[in-house]
Amino acid sequence: MLMAEILTRALAQFDEEGQREEGISLATKNALNDLEVYINENLHENILVEDLCRRIGFSKTKLHHLFKGHFGHSIYDHIKIARIRKAKSLLVTSDLAVAEIAVFVGYQSVPHFSNVFKKNVGITPIQFRKGYRRELSF
Structure with a gap:
């Protein structure tokens, strides 16, 4: 019984890690990719970081950190x-x-x-x- 529980937990952890890339959850990665699409579709607008934060519900600091980690450069x-x-x-x-x-x-x-x-x-x-x-x- 103990071995089955260990295997179940290991598989659950493996599955959870499979949903992460570069330490970013799949949901966060998708949100960042959606922001990239939004940016590309709205280049003519005055794109504010505050508006991007509201779109995905992250603080400015968190968004800057995640964005740079995912894309390799700042939002700006x-x-x-x-x-x-x-x-x-x-x-x-x-x-x-x-x-x-x-x-x-x-x-x-x-x-x-x-x-x-x-x-x-x-x-x-x-x-x-x-x-x-x-x-x-x-």
């Missing part, structure tokens, strides 16, 4: 990376003006958008677009 960096990725896509797939793209990805100031873009990509949005189009013409 994640939003910035997503915005730059979307801007790069729009620069090469549309004829939208840089100012329109800036607003579309959540920047109200074109100079600020250009500075953030250049800091992360190494060139300005206009240079990026021209370089991509030049590559296509060869």
